[in-house]
Amino acid sequence: MLMGIYRTATESEAGKTVGVDPTTITAPEARKLAEKIKKKGGKDLVAVKENLVDLVWGKEKPARPNEQAKVLSNEYAGKSYQDKIAELRKEIDKKGSAGLVVSMLDEIAWLFNLRGNDIPYNPVFFSYATVTASTVTLYIDESKLNSQARAHLAGVTIRPYDAIFSDIEALARSEATTEGKEGKKQKYLISTKASWALSQALGGEKNVEEVRSPVGDAKAVKNETELKGMRNCHIRDGAALIEFFAWLEDELVNKSARIDEVEAADKLETIRSKHEHFVGLSFDTISSTGPNAAVIHYKPERGQCSTIDPAAIYLCDSGAQYFDGTTDTTRTLHFGSPTEMERKAYTLVLKGHIALDVVRFPKGTSGFALDTLARQFLWQEGLDYRHGTGHGVGSYLNVHEGPIGIGTRVQYSEVPLAVGNVISNEPGYYEDGGFGIRIESESAPKVYL
Amino acid sequence: MLMGIYRTATESEAGKTVGVDPTTITAPEARKLAEKIKKKGGKDLVAVKENLVDLVWGKEKPARPNEQAKVLSNEYAGKSYQDKIAELRKEIDKKGSAGLVVSMLDEIAWLFNLRGNDIPYNPVFFSYATVTASTVTLYIDESKLNSQARAHLAGVTIRPYDAIFSDIEALARSEATTEGKEGKKQKYLISTKASWALSQALGGEKNVEEVRSPVGDAKAVKNETELKGMRNCHIRDGAALIEFFAWLEDELVNKSARIDEVEAADKLETIRSKHEHFVGLSFDTISSTGPNAAVIHYKPERGQCSTIDPAAIYLCDSGAQYFDGTTDTTRTLHFGSPTEMERKAYTLVLKGHIALDVVRFPKGTSGFALDTLARQFLWQEGLDYRHGTGHGVGSYLNVHEGPIGIGTRVQYSEVPLAVGNVISNEPGYYEDGGFGIRIESESAPKVYL
Numbered sequence: 001m002l003m004g005i006y007r008t009a010t011e012s013e014a015g016k017t018v019g020v021d022p023t024t025i026t027a028p029e030a031r032k033l034a035e036k037i038k039k040k041g042g043k044d045l046v047a048v049k050e051n052l053v054d055l056v057w058g059k060e061k062p063a064r065p066n067e068q069a070k071v072l073s074n075e076y077a078g079k080s081y082q083d084k085i086a087e088l089r090k091e092i093d094k095k096g097s098a099g100l101v102v103s104m105l106d107e108i109a110w111l112f113n114l115r116g117n118d119i120p121y122n123p124v125f126f127s128y129a130t131v132t133a134s135t136v137t138l139y140i141d142e143s144k145l146n147s148q149a150r151a152h153l154a155g156v157t158i159r160p161y162d163a164i165f166s167d168i169e170a171l172a173r174s175e176a177t178t179e180g181k182e183g184k185k186q187k188y189l190i191s192t193k194a195s196w197a198l199s200q201a202l203g204g205e206k207n208v209e210e211v212r213s214p215v216g217d218a219k220a221v222k223n224e225t226e227l228k229g230m231r232n233c234h235i236r237d238g239a240a241l242i243e244f245f246a247w248l249e250d251e252l253v254n255k256s257a258r259i260d261e262v263e264a265a266d267k268l269e270t271i272r273s274k275h276e277h278f279v280g281l282s283f284d285t286i287s288s289t290g291p292n293a294a295v296i297h298y299k300p301e302r303g304q305c306s307t308i309d310p311a312a313i314y315l316c317d318s319g320a321q322y323f324d325g326t327t328d329t330t331r332t333l334h335f336g337s338p339t340e341m342e343r344k345a346y347t348l349v350l351k352g353h354i355a356l357d358v359v360r361f362p363k364g365t366s367g368f369a370l371d372t373l374a375r376q377f378l379w380q381e382g383l384d385y386r387h388g389t390g391h392g393v394g395s396y397l398n399v400h401e402g403p404i405g406i407g408t409r410v411q412y413s414e415v416p417l418a419v420g421n422v423i424s425n426e427p428g429y430y431e432d433g434g435f436g437i438r439i440e441s442e443s444a445p446k447v448y449l
Numbered sequence: 450m451l452m453g454i455y456r457t458a459t460e461s462e463a464g465k466t467v468g469v470d471p472t473t474i475t476a477p478e479a480r481k482l483a484e485k486i487k488k489k490g491g492k493d494l495v496a497v498k499e500n501l502v503d504l505v506w507g508k509e510k511p512a513r514p515n516e517q518a519k520v521l522s523n524e525y526a527g528k529s530y531q532d533k534i535a536e537l538r539k540e541i542d543k544k545g546s547a548g549l550v551v552s553m554l555d556e557i558a559w560l561f562n563l564r565g566n567d568i569p570y571n572p573v574f575f576s577y578a579t580v581t582a583s584t585v586t587l588y589i590d591e592s593k594l595n596s597q598a599r600a601h602l603a604g605v606t607i608r609p610y611d612a613i614f615s616d617i618e619a620l621a622r623s624e625a626t627t628e629g630k631e632g633k634k635q636k637y638l639i640s641t642k643a644s645w646a647l648s649q650a651l652g653g654e655k656n657v658e659e660v661r662s663p664v665g666d667a668k669a670v671k672n673e674t675e676l677k678g679m680r681n682c683h684i685r686d687g688a689a690l691i692e693f694f695a696w697l698e699d700e701l702v703n704k705s706a707r708i709d710e711v712e713a714a715d716k717l718e719t720i721r722s723k724h725e726h727f728v729g730l731s732f733d734t735i736s737s738t739g740p741n742a743a744v745i746h747y748k749p750e751r752g753q754c755s756t757i758d759p760a761a762i763y764l765c766d767s768g769a770q771y772f773d774g775t776t777d778t779t780r781t782l783h784f785g786s787p788t789e790m791e792r793k794a795y796t797l798v799l800k801g802h803i804a805l806d807v808v809r810f811p812k813g814t815s816g817f818a819l820d821t822l823a824r825q826f827l828w829q830e831g832l833d834y835r836h837g838t839g840h841g842v843g844s845y846l847n848v849h850e851g852p853i854g855i856g857t858r859v860q861y862s863e864v865p866l867a868v869g870n871v872i873s874n875e876p877g878y879y880e881d882g883g884f885g886i887r888i889e890s891e892s893a894p895k896v897y898l
Contacts, residue, residue: 360830368817370821371818372818372819376808380807380808413862
């Protein structure tokens with residue numbers, strides 16, 4: 001989408017003004033785009049509050065999903081939302097800020113110990129939240145909250161989802177909250193990933209400090225209960241995977257059955273779903289045979305996908321949501337005799353996976369610094385893979401979460417890995433039109449004495 | 450020094466104005482300091498052109514060194530200064546800039562194929578330079594240039610060293626150079642490491658773009674002649690080191706001689722000085738015995754240093770300037786029986802050195818990403834070292850040069866290593882009060898097919 005937006009800038013010459021729906025772009029992106037527009041001879045970027053596409057939709061626009069948001073009990077969350085708010089307030093105070101507007105859906109779900117079902121695979125719900133020294137407000141359609149959720153949120157002000165913009169406009173105007181301890185005007189924190197619309201509602205840059213969200217930072221450091229849950233759900237999930245792979249081998253090799261990629265994925269989902277605390281998948285299963293395994297984000301289409309070839313590589317990248325955690329595992333198998341190159345590539349990928357798995361590193365080391373360990377054996381043969389090596393994994397939340405990561409993106413150098421993180425380890429190798437290999441497990445750094 | 454400056458900020462409360470000599474601080478540092486001062490309740494940071502320390506010195510102030518600057522022939526430089534200027538102008542044009550003010554002494558020496566002797570170990574000379582589309586000006590005391598240098602610099606305008614500030618003030622005011630192709634005002638490039646005084650003389654931020662110097666970037670990529678010279682001088686330098694170590698072993702072990710750290714360093718210098726093209730040392734030799742080897746930047750003092758203990762580790766970090774290149778090598782020796790821990794640490798450091806030496810890596814990989822390879826074996830044992838793993842090395846220039854480096858500083862992620870770079874590989878291990886180990890050689894990335 002952004003590619004399109006930036007192309008727009010090149011068409012803004014001769015003093016044109018460019019309009020954009022400020023809820024679809026972040027504040028840093030808006031600044032960058034405005035700069036580009038001016039450089040190209042355009043006049044400026046302006047926020048257009050009425051979304052033009054919505055106007056065309058008119059009454060035919062599909063309603064926003066409105067599933068129930070459910071309470072995640074302390075048995076799984078490990079910490080009350082009151083304690084999380086108290087810790088967050090310490091961070092807000094440390095930064096000398098008036099408050100925080102939370103806009104990332106997984107951060108809100110984590111902060112309030114609620115899970116929803118508005119977005120496929122991600123147990124989140126449409127919402128915003130604000131936290132100040134004296135108030136906690138959740139912006140959510142009340143119909144999403146059952147009586148248990150309402151009782152759980154005692155002490156939290158519930159406001160309609162759409163009220164966020166007018167409310168924070170009023171909040172930023174209020175003298176009381178913008179006057180700091182030392183007589184200096186306090187700013188509101190928003191995430192660098194928050195929409196431009198939020199920044200504008202707060203009065204723009206003079207009232208806003210864009211930061212890496214302290215909620216995201218806190219969420220990435222799992223507590224003991226969450227870590228235990230992650231381990232437990234991976235044991236169940238691992239058992240499901242083994243059962244599935246054994247079934248698949250039996251079908252393909254012993255029974256010479258014709259099984260296509262989607263049928264295999266369905267079988268795996270059926271096996272997973274029998275396990276305790278199963279909620280659903282955490283992303284579209286990548287069930288891929290032969291050359292399809294070389295397509296990093298391959299998605300087999302029902303009825304149109306390939307039949308699994310027992311004489312080729314089969315790569316399966318899959319995961320699930322459980323009440324006690326989120327899984328994401330890739331295994332690359334061959335039910336016959338792999339070629340020399342397939343064996344070699346698998347060995348190099350596995351060596352990288354193991355090097356990253358066993359590494360001991362000092363406090364302060366980031367995923368940027370560790371990335372090379374996973375690639376070194378491929379590099380030595382002139383090979384590489386064009387994706388990151390690891391991403392943070394949510395705790396019964398989004399299967400991809402920041403701010404940590406292992407890879408060559410410089411942002412991964414900003415956040416050291418820490419005890420409590422759960423991060424994937426997934427080097428790979430891909431030969432276009434040939435085969436693909438990826439070996440992925442989740443890791444959790446431990447303190448080494 | 451900067452620590453002191455920043456402490457000053459904390460004493461600026463109650464609306465005080467803080468003055469600073471703008472030639473002693475960079476423009477980014479000045480901005481940061483001004484911000485700190487205001488945050489602490491001070492009024493502002495102002496540039497004080499008259500240096501207060503100089504006022505106290507009065508006529509007793511020692512004169513600036515004024516050694517001759519000599520021509521480095523193409524036989525060693527490999528590229529004429531005219532070609533370097535032509536390439537630099539392409540970079541200036543690519544950036545849409547009016548010109549570049551060159552302030553780093555090693556960049557000026559490299560750009561004009563001149564070498565000086567104003568600063569110990571660094572063959573540079575006091576100077577500034579400016580390059581625009583139509584002019585090249587070198588600011589240097591004319592007395593530093595002999596007739597050969599003057600002939601070499603035909604086509605370059607020579608101006609007095611101190612004229613730089615008034616000249617660039619006039620340059621920035623001139624309509625002709627500040628009016629760009631598209632009617633937009635062009636800025637002057639200065640290095641982010643240039644002094645605040647230079648930025649101010651150009652009229653400040655509105656006229657200045659602070660960049661990583663394109664001269665520094667070009668200098669870091671050695672040409673074939675420079676690379677050949679670097680290899681050749683390392684062969685001669687290596688022979689000198691071997692002769693020295695053999696002599697030292699003979700003295701200590703066979704003759705049971707008492708040799709102190711400075712005597713050993715002197716002997717090494719004498720041996721080096723007999724080799725072709727020798728100019729001088731490239732830094733103070735670190736000749737260190739036993740616990741002294743644990744002091745990373747140890748400098749033995751004549752008459753007060755330790756006698757080399759043949760039953761302890763001896764660490765020698767040294768290098769020299771030759772007409773055809775600059776060397777920097779560390780070897781750690783033991784003339785008796787090292788302890789178990791010394792053997793183990795040496796092995797771990799050597800493994801890291803070798804891992805970095807043999808690594809193959811794809812285009813675009815930075816020294817930040819490679820650093821971990823050198824540390825991994827120490828990390829695995831819970832050990833580490835608190836210095837970078839590698840620095841760029843000049844070509845008969847400063848023994849430390851940017852912008853490349855191997856280490857945990859995030860700036861090293863900004864510049865990929867490239868063919869033509871010469872960079873040190875020097876992991877180590879230090880036990881306070883015990884021993885120190887460092888193994889350092891220079892590396893030059895090659896294209897791998």
